């Protein structure tokens with residue numbers, strides 16, 4: 001998901017249903033069928049059957065009928081407490097007038113057990129009737145009004161807690177003849193029609209398919225197999241640009257991940273002012289719902305949500321399975337599920353030419369600014385932030401001193417991990433290989449992954465391609481001489497960022513006062529700087545230019561970046577060490593610089609960051625930088 005537009009399920013097909021028949025006629029057919037035990041108008045063989053009437057759009061009430069066969073003694077039903085967002089939202093607050101009848105149509109008493117659970121004592125087939133109020137725009141809610149209906153079905157449909165794995169069907173009724181239905185579910189009759197319910201192999205699969213019912217425009221992305229369809233409700237969008245952008249996104253991501261994991265895919269767009277359509281996007285097994293008010297927003301969110309088809313929908317954190325609709329479900333992995341999905345959202349845009357490199361750098365710099373402006377980064381790890389996702393509904397928790405965002409830091413960790421992998425393998429491997437490894441070894445086998453599997457996957461990719469363990473100090477020119485020479489260094493990017501100081505510096509000396517041990521010369525003489533290459537790899541992460549001899553004593557580099565993947569994960573994922581953008585970015589031939597953001601009446605100016613390409617990168621830096629932007633590696637090197 002993505003919450004603002006700024007930025008292994010069973011195979012199913014999706015259909016849109018033109019409304020050929022009079023829905024009023026159909027309503028009467030079905031309504032009369034309800035009286036005698038329901039669904040004479042359906043040929044579905046599903047165990048649990050729902051109908052949803054849209055007859056009261058101006059009252060924003062979905063009227064639901066739920067038929068449950070084979071009840072023994074009593075039937076317990078619940079409505080999820082959460083869905084779409086990792087927030088307890090108690091959808092049951094919207095429910096009114098729950099009633100029940102037995103298979104002979106006789107009314108049954110309904111008792112309420114807790115805020116979201118009801119019980120009916122009976123045997124045989126039980127039919128429940130209730131209404132639920134929804135009039136919220138956006139992909140994380142549901143809405144019924146005179147312009148359209150949008151349903152996240154977990155927010156509307158009761159479930160039977162111990163019968164979630166049974167076949168289910170849902171039929172929508174009583175909508176205007178000019179409206180159509182778009183949903184990534186199969187129609188029961190094999191062909192879409194207004195009289196055919198949609199079916200799913202389980203409640204979970206059913207509610208992972210949002211439904212748009214309204215007067216939308218629809219088109220298919222040309223030349224894409226398996227088919228990808230786009231449904232847009234709204235106006236004033238640039239269809240050809242959106243179509244071209246989505247084609248590029250789909251082609252790039254399915255190519256990178258080795259094929260599409262669906263039989264058919266559906267984009268549902270709500271396009272218009274955010275006050276009307278909301279904002280953000282929500283991923284689903286074979287579809288996504290996105291609300292956007294601008295074309296760049298529609299495209300950016302589309303790139304993020306489409307990548308979720310792998311990362312989170314099929315490459316699934318073990319802690320999120322099976323879904324528990326009744327209470328919070330905790331995982332430490334949202335930094336990967338959401339943050340690294342954002343990494344690939346931005347990678348997709350720059351690798352398909354939808355962004356320029358400049359836009360990619362600006363987006364990355366903006367993420368750095370966001371993280372560095374949150375004091376909570378000093379004590380909340382990105383794993384802790386994932387666990388605390390359930391607190392995000394509280395405005396206080398979102399304060400900069402109380403939390404960081406797993407989207408934000410997760411996106412940065414993804415980019416830095418990519419650079420680390422590329423650096424340590426001489427650009428033979430990248431984060432792409434880690435995603436493909438996870439896809440092959442977990443998603444395609446239907447296995448969820450645990451926290452430790454991410455590090456293991458990174459290690460596996462690294463060990464396949466690593467040339468050598470990275471050295472802490474790789475002094476050049478190398479010689480057997482023992483005399484240490486201290487030099488002060490000017491590293492291309494180091495003049496810009498004062499780590500954690502909140503102030504701008506423009507000289508390397510004030511930042512690090514770096515002192516590096518370099519040995520050369522058989523005779524141990526302290527050679528003048530002119531004998532040294534003007535650019536030295538002091539360490540794998542640090543390329544420096546030699547300035548003047550200043551400290552002849554033996555010293556070590558004050559910079560200690562992670563040399564191993566284990567260290568990277570321990571420090572930046574489960575730990576709270578500041579991310580050292582400088583040496584990561586310098587390995588990719590990029591420089592990070594900070595500029596004060598003028599704030600009136602503020603004693604200490606805030607910083608915002610900018611990323612620039614080094615004008616004279618080494619060949620290695622250029623190789624890594626170009627490959628990261630293009631999504632390639634040099635496996636044969």
Ligand SMILES: [Zn+2]
Nearest residue numbers: 001002338341
């Ligand atoms: Zn997301």
